[in-house]
Amino acid sequence: MAELADIGVLGLAVMGANLARNAARKGFGVAVFNRHGARTDELISQYGSEGRFHPAKEIADFVAAIARPRPIIIMVKAGKPVDEVIEELIPHLDEGDIIIDGGNSLFTDTNRRFHYLTEKKLRFIGMGVSGGEEGALEGPSMMPGGTLEAYSRIEPIVTKMAAQVDGEPCCTYIGTEGSGHFVKMVHNGIEYADMQLITEAYDLFKTVYGLDAKTISDIFAEWNKGELNSYLIEITAAVLAKVDSTGKPLVDSIVDEAEQKGTGRWTAQSALDLGIPLTSITEAVFARALSARRAGRAEAEKLLPHAPVAARKPSPADIEAIRQALFASKIIAYAQGFEQLSVASAQFGWKLKLDELATIWRGGCIIRARFLNRIREAYKAGGGASNLVLEDYFRDAVLKAEPAWREVVGLAVASGIPVPAFSSSLAYYDGLRRARGPANLLQGLRDYFGAHTYARLDKPGKFHTRWAQDGEEVQVSS
Ligand SMILES: NC(=O)C1=CN([C@@H]2O[C@H](COP(=O)(O)OP(=O)(O)OC[C@H]3O[C@@H](n4cnc5c(N)ncnc54)[C@H](OP(=O)(O)O)[C@@H]3O)[C@@H](O)[C@H]2O)C=CC1
Numbered sequence: 001m002a003e004l005a006d007i008g009v010l011g012l013a014v015m016g017a018n019l020a021r022n023a024a025r026k027g028f029g030v031a032v033f034n035r036h037g038a039r040t041d042e043l044i045s046q047y048g049s050e051g052r053f054h055p056a057k058e059i060a061d062f063v064a065a066i067a068r069p070r071p072i073i074i075m076v077k078a079g080k081p082v083d084e085v086i087e088e089l090i091p092h093l094d095e096g097d098i099i100i101d102g103g104n105s106l107f108t109d110t111n112r113r114f115h116y117l118t119e120k121k122l123r124f125i126g127m128g129v130s131g132g133e134e135g136a137l138e139g140p141s142m143m144p145g146g147t148l149e150a151y152s153r154i155e156p157i158v159t160k161m162a163a164q165v166d167g168e169p170c171c172t173y174i175g176t177e178g179s180g181h182f183v184k185m186v187h188n189g190i191e192y193a194d195m196q197l198i199t200e201a202y203d204l205f206k207t208v209y210g211l212d213a214k215t216i217s218d219i220f221a222e223w224n225k226g227e228l229n230s231y232l233i234e235i236t237a238a239v240l241a242k243v244d245s246t247g248k249p250l251v252d253s254i255v256d257e258a259e260q261k262g263t264g265r266w267t268a269q270s271a272l273d274l275g276i277p278l279t280s281i282t283e284a285v286f287a288r289a290l291s292a293r294r295a296g297r298a299e300a301e302k303l304l305p306h307a308p309v310a311a312r313k314p315s316p317a318d319i320e321a322i323r324q325a326l327f328a329s330k331i332i333a334y335a336q337g338f339e340q341l342s343v344a345s346a347q348f349g350w351k352l353k354l355d356e357l358a359t360i361w362r363g364g365c366i367i368r369a370r371f372l373n374r375i376r377e378a379y380k381a382g383g384g385a386s387n388l389v390l391e392d393y394f395r396d397a398v399l400k401a402e403p404a405w406r407e408v409v410g411l412a413v414a415s416g417i418p419v420p421a422f423s424s425s426l427a428y429y430d431g432l433r434r435a436r437g438p439a440n441l442l443q444g445l446r447d448y449f450g451a452h453t454y455a456r457l458d459k460p461g462k463f464h465t466r467w468a469q470d471g472e473e474v475q476v477s478s
C-alpha cells in the first residue's frame with residue numbers, strides 16, 4: 001500500500017502552493033488539490049522533485065491520500081469559497097479529521113465554522129498565516145486557533161513549517177474558536193497602520209522636501225539599521241529604489257489608489273464594537289478609502305487649489321525628526337492594537353498570551369520588526385496591561401520623540417500635506433496623558449438635549465439639570 005501523506009493542502013494559488021512546497025521541503029508527505037487541476041499540474045511539474053507530493057484531481061482521492069486523523073489546510077479565497085470547500089470535504093472525512101482554514105477569514109465566520117464542524121465530530125482550526133508568497137515558502141508566522149487537542153495533532157508539522165527566530169518557531173497555539181483569525185486580523189490592521197505611516201513619511205520627503213525616490217530609498221535603508229528595523233522599512237527602500245524599463249523610478253508610475261481586501265476594515269469595525277480607541281489603524285483604512293477616489297481627488301484639486309510647497313533641502317535634523325515621528329506613531333499603533341487584543345481576549349474568554357503573540361510576529365510575518373522583542377519583554381514581565389506606551393522602553397521613546405513629532409505634524413499641517421496616522425497618533429497620545437479632558441462639556445450637552453445625566457467631581461451619584469424648566473439640578477441616582 002502506498003505511503004500516506006502527513007498533511008493535505010487544498011487551494012494551490014500563491015499561498016497554498018508555497019505552503020505545500022514548504023511542508024514538502026521540511027520532509028512531510030503532502031497531498032495537494034485545487035478546484036481547477038491546472039494549478040495542481042503546474043505545482044507538480046515545476047516543484048514535484050522538492051519532496052513527497054501526492055497530487056489528486058478528485059477530492060475523494062485527495063482525502064484518501066492523507067493519514068488519519070487527517071490534517072487538511074484549506075487555502076482558498078476568504079468568504080463563501082471556504083464554506084463551499086468545507087461542504088465538499090465533509091462527506092469524505094472521518095471523525096476527528098481536522099480542517100485548518102489558513103486564509104484571511106473573518107473571525108466570526110471561524111467561530112461559526114468551529115461550532116458547525118464540532119457538531120459533526122470534525123475538528124476545525126482557524127489559522128492566520130502571514131508572510132505573503134515568500135513567507136509561505138520559507139517560513140511564515142502562523143496563528144492557529146481551535147481546541148488545544150486539535151492543535152497538538154498538527155503542532156509537529158506547523159512548528160516546523162513556521163519561521164524560526166532564535167530557535168523558537170513563529171507559531172503557537174492562540175486559543176479557542178476564531179481567536180487565531182482575530183489575532184491575524186489585528187496583525188493586518190497593524191500592517192495597515194505601519195504602511196500608512198511609511199507613506200506619510202515618504203510624502204513629506206517627496207512633497208515638502210522635493211526628494212527623489214532614490215534619495216528617499218537611501219533614507220529608509222539607513223533607518224532600517226536602527227530601532228525602526230523591520231521588514232516593511234526594508235521593502236520600502238527596495239520599492240523606492242526600483243527603476244522600471246523606462247529608466248525611471250517604478251514608484252512614480254504606480255497609480256496612487258490603494259486597494260484592500262477587508263482585514264483592516266474588520267479590525268476597525270471590531271475596535272468600534274469593543275470600544276477601543278484604535279485611531280491609527282482606522283485612519284489608515286480611511287486613507288486607503290480616500291486614495292481610492294482618484295477621479296474625485298483630481299476634480300477637487302482643480303476647485304480647491306493649494307499653493308505649491310517650495311521644496312527645501314532637508315537637514316539631517318529634519319530627516320531625524322521624521323524618523324522620530326514615525327517611530328513614536330508606530331508605538332501608538334502597536335499599543336492600540338495590543339489593547340484591542342487584550343480587551344477582545346477578556347470579552348471572548350480567549351486567554352490570549354500577548355507576549356507569545358509578539359514572539360511569533362518577530363519572524364515570517366509582514367509586520368516583523370526588531371521592536372517586537374521589546375513588546376514581548378514588556379508583556380513577559382507582566383506589564384503592558386493597561387497600555388504599552390506606559391512601559392519604560394516605549395514611554396522613554398515617545399517622550400524623546402515628542403518635540404520632533406509635534407514639529408513634523410505642524411510642518412505637514414502648514415504645508416497642506418495630510419498625515420492622518422502621524423497626527424491621530426499624536427492626538428491619541430495627548431488625549432491619553434490628560435487626567436482631565438473636555439468631555440465634561442460633552443456630558444453637559446448630552447444632558448441638555450437628552451436628559452442623559454452626568455456625574456459630578458464633588459459628590460457621588462448621577463445628576464440632571466432641568467435646563468428648559470427651572471434650571472435646578474436634581475440627583476437622579478446615588
Ligand atoms: N496573498 C497573500 O499574500 C496572502 C493571502 N492570504 C490569504 O490566503 C488565502 C489564499 O490566498 P491566495 O493564495 O492569495 O489566493 P486567492 O485568495 O487569490 O484565492 C485563490 C484560490 O482560491 C480557490 N478558490 C476560489 N474560490 C473557490 C471555490 N469556490 N472553491 C474552491 N476553490 C476556490 C482558487 O481555486 P481555482 O484556482 O480553482 O480558481 C485558488 O486556489 C486567502 O484567504 C488570502 O486572503 C493570507 C496571507 C497572505
Ligand SMILES: O=C(CO)[C@H](O)[C@H](O)COP(=O)(O)O
Pocket residue numbers: 104129130131132188191259260261262263264366
Ligand atoms: O494577509 C496578508 C498579509 O499579512 C495579505 O497580503 C493581505 O492581502 C493584505 O491585506 P490587503 O490586501 O487588504 O492590503
